[in-house]
Amino acid sequence: xxxxxxxxxxxxxxxxxxxxxxxxxxxxxxxxxxxxxxxxxxxxxxxxxxxxxxxxxxxxxxxxxxxxxxxxxxxxxxxxxxxxxxxxxxxxxxxxxxxxxxxxxxxxxxxxxxxxxxxxxxxxxxxxxxxxxxxxxxxxxxxxxxxxxxxxxxxxxxxxxxxxxxxxxxxxxxxxxxxxxxxxxxxxxxxxxxxxxxxxxxxxxxxxxxxxxxxxxxxxxxxxxxxxxxxxxxxxxxxxxxxxxxxxxxxxxxxx
Amino acid sequence: xxxxxxxxxxxxxxxxxxxxxxxxxxxxxxxxxxxxxxxxxxxxxxxxxxxxxxxxxxxxxxxxxxxxxxxxxxxxxxxxxxxxxxxxxxxxxxxxxxxxxxxxxxxxxxxxxxxxxxxxxxxxxxxxxxxxxxxxxxxxxxxxxxxxxxxxxxxxxxxxxxxxxxxxxxxxxxxxxxxxxxxxxxxxxxxxxxxxxxxxxxxxxxxxxxxxxxxxxxxxxxxxxxxxxxxxxxxxxxxxxxxxxxxxxxxxxxxx
Numbered sequence: 001x002x003x004x005x006x007x008x009x010x011x012x013x014x015x016x017x018x019x020x021x022x023x024x025x026x027x028x029x030x031x032x033x034x035x036x037x038x039x040x041x042x043x044x045x046x047x048x049x050x051x052x053x054x055x056x057x058x059x060x061x062x063x064x065x066x067x068x069x070x071x072x073x074x075x076x077x078x079x080x081x082x083x084x085x086x087x088x089x090x091x092x093x094x095x096x097x098x099x100x101x102x103x104x105x106x107x108x109x110x111x112x113x114x115x116x117x118x119x120x121x122x123x124x125x126x127x128x129x130x131x132x133x134x135x136x137x138x139x140x141x142x143x144x145x146x147x148x149x150x151x152x153x154x155x156x157x158x159x160x161x162x163x164x165x166x167x168x169x170x171x172x173x174x175x176x177x178x179x180x181x182x183x184x185x186x187x188x189x190x191x192x193x194x195x196x197x198x199x200x201x202x203x204x205x206x207x208x209x210x211x212x213x214x215x216x217x218x219x220x221x222x223x224x225x226x227x228x229x230x231x232x233x234x235x236x237x238x239x240x241x242x243x244x245x246x247x248x249x250x251x252x253x254x255x256x
Numbered sequence: 257x258x259x260x261x262x263x264x265x266x267x268x269x270x271x272x273x274x275x276x277x278x279x280x281x282x283x284x285x286x287x288x289x290x291x292x293x294x295x296x297x298x299x300x301x302x303x304x305x306x307x308x309x310x311x312x313x314x315x316x317x318x319x320x321x322x323x324x325x326x327x328x329x330x331x332x333x334x335x336x337x338x339x340x341x342x343x344x345x346x347x348x349x350x351x352x353x354x355x356x357x358x359x360x361x362x363x364x365x366x367x368x369x370x371x372x373x374x375x376x377x378x379x380x381x382x383x384x385x386x387x388x389x390x391x392x393x394x395x396x397x398x399x400x401x402x403x404x405x406x407x408x409x410x411x412x413x414x415x416x417x418x419x420x421x422x423x424x425x426x427x428x429x430x431x432x433x434x435x436x437x438x439x440x441x442x443x444x445x446x447x448x449x450x451x452x453x454x455x456x457x458x459x460x461x462x463x464x465x466x467x468x469x470x471x472x473x474x475x476x477x478x479x480x481x482x483x484x485x486x487x488x489x490x491x492x493x494x495x496x497x498x499x500x501x502x503x504x505x506x507x508x509x510x511x512x
Contacts, residue, residue, distance in 0.1 A: 096505035215471030244452040249352035
């Protein structure tokens with residue numbers, strides 16, 4: 001429970017020069033990219049390092065940053081290419097709405113493909129999160145949300161077969177789970193969502209057209225009615241580079 | 257702006273059997289892990305597939321899931337090992353507090369190491385986020401937060417040199433940025449935070465003892481005073497498997 005600190009304070013030094021240099025390399029590469037079209041191959045790391053008179057490590061660091069932002073694509077043994085402009089969907093974490101709506105609200109074409117509804121038995125941690133017994137019957141609903149033609153988010157929802165005495169027939173479900181449940185009088189009021197870094201499994205990798213083990217942004221969510229009855233357990237598996245979530249965080253300052 | 261849907265509804269089928277089987281394989285592996293100690297090697301994928309009478313793909317899928325949860329470690333060519341229990345820090349995204357405090361509140365020993373304060377010039381997007389001119393002088397403060405001895409989060413803060421007429425001397429800074437700024441009368445009230453999936457750069461990779469390009473959970477944050485004056489631009493680079501953030505999300509249901 002202890003907190004330990006170590007501290008180093010430096011004046012303007014070699015390190016500062018290095019950071020200025022990295023920024024300059026970054027700007028030079030951005031300029032180079034802006035002069036090319038998507039799919040064009042950029043000069044090699046070695047060639048860029050020579051041209052800019054910096055180390056290959058510095059060039060590589062800048063290229064990784066640009067790759068992360070979706071500006072370039074690096075293919076081992078093939079080289080570095082200017083990327084297609086990919087959509088970057090921004091969503092507020094405060095508000096709970098359908099992923100398709102979020103994609104559309106960002107100005108992209110949204111498609112929901114491969115909706116698949118399957119009766120399953122519910123196990124831990126899904127069963128306990130939904131207030132069911134282990135082995136209770138339920139549904140597993142999967143689908144992929146495309147943004148401008150690219151699979152961006154793979155969604156897996158688990159629902160119990162019954163809410164109280166009411167049996168849910170999901171065969172009429174077509175897209176938005178929350179709207180569909182409302183047609184049965186089940187109104188989701190809020191959800192508790194966990195955000196973490198995950199990895200793509202075979203199923204999600206296939207749906208998102210990525211490799212098994214590729215990193216994904218994972219939203220694990222339980223949605224509740226206003227009476228705090230759990231309704232849906234969801235996994236939102238977000239392909240890298242497509243979605244960023246924003247949130248407002250408050251400090252304790254107002255308590256003073 | 258259109259939304260398209262495709263749908264497949266299935267009855268209890270082969271797919272259901274497959275999912276039951278995956279769950280059963282998963283439970284069997286959990287049982288196996290519980291019978292071993294951290295560092296023990298588990299049987300090979302092939303051997304597990306034979307024992308459980310399922311395909312290697314099914315075993316691999318379950319192993320990836322267990323690896324993602326930090327239960328096992330898979331090393332190519334070496335095999336699968338039972339993982340050390342690693343801390344999993346849970347934090348609320350609603351509340352803005354120091355990472356060291358978050359780690360400590362989760363019951364882990366928190367250490368802040370390698371605090372480094374460097375004068376820099378501020379550039380886009382940091383300068384514009386802080387309401388500065390491009391090239392204005394500022395500080396770059398970096399440090400690593402350890403949870404139970406393991407580097408979990410690498411933090412990079414950018415601050416302008418001056419807030420209005422006030423020059424900030426960061427040499428007295430020892431750990432919590434927000435507390436330190438309050439000692440100058442600069443009270444952070446809230447922050448706007450973006451969460452996304454990122455990749456480790458050389459600097460953050462070194463600090464977190466991971467490889468360049470490894471996936472990280474990235475929090476990009478601008479902190480403001482109650483008068484909406486931006487104070488700090490921060491990057492929180494979170495090592496995989498250590499931190500999960502939770503949040504409460506509301507639907508539109510209450511508007512009706």
